[in-house]
Amino acid sequence: MEIEIRKIVTVCEETFIEGFKKAEKPVRIAAALAVIKNPYAGQFVEELQPLINTYSEKLGKLLPKKAMEALNISGEEVEAYGKGALVGLDGEIEHGSAIIHTLTFGNPFRSLCGDAETLLPSAEKRGSAGAGIDLAIKHKMDEKTRSHHMTFETRIPDAPRNDEIVVIAAVASSGRAHPRIGSLHKELEGVFPS
Incomplete structure (x- = not known):
């Protein structure tokens, strides 16, 4: 199986005023x-390893770099x-999950982000072209x-087509603008914000 990327879109947001x-x-x-071809669209395929081998590592390296460059x-x-x-309408959510829920995707991503340690939070869904997806972001x-x-x-007006998958990596240079709810560490210790 050959990698097939139709396009790469980068979205950058800077918030100066919040609340x-x-x-x-x-x-x-x-x-x-990255908008990629889904070779399994319109059919059920038991073995997803060829999809993983084709896309996971390559996109786990490419997409975080592009986001950091932005x-x-x-x-x-x-x-x-x-x-x-x-995932486009003729695909399974499992096809997208197969690509992003692997160490071959996550390990290069974490490594590029300064040897990060936490699991990458994720969002997966099926949708038509122009559908939005809300990405969870954590420290x-x-x-x-x-x-x-x-x-x-994020969203792309013309993707995913029915036989495509949009694979996404997001990075942030800080947390929220005015955090005031405290750390879960403190709450677990019984110390609550006043």
Whole structure:
């Protein structure tokens, strides 16, 4: 099976004011989206390893790099991340999951983000061209750091076609603009924000 990418789209957002208050520093999030051919669209295939072998590692390296380039930051400067797959109508959600829920996708992604340690939060769904997908984003070193729990919506007007999958990597240079709900670590210790 050969890799077939129709297009790559990069989306970058910088938020300067949140909740009617200027942010101390802009909240910067970028996502890189690859529109790929789904060779299993319109049929049931038991063995998904050829799909994994073709796309997982390549996209696990390519997409985080593209997202970091959009923010003009290094992997060490990435503070939070997430991933997703949006499968066209003739595919199974399992096809997208097969690509992004592997160590061959996740390990290169974490490595590029300064040897990150947490599991990449994810979102997968099926949709038609132009469908949006909300990507879960969390801190790259500590999933209990609530200030970095965010959602980032992406969409491509002409993708996915019925026989395509949109594979997505997102990175953020900070957490939310004005975090005030405290750390889960403190809550687990019985210390609640006042």
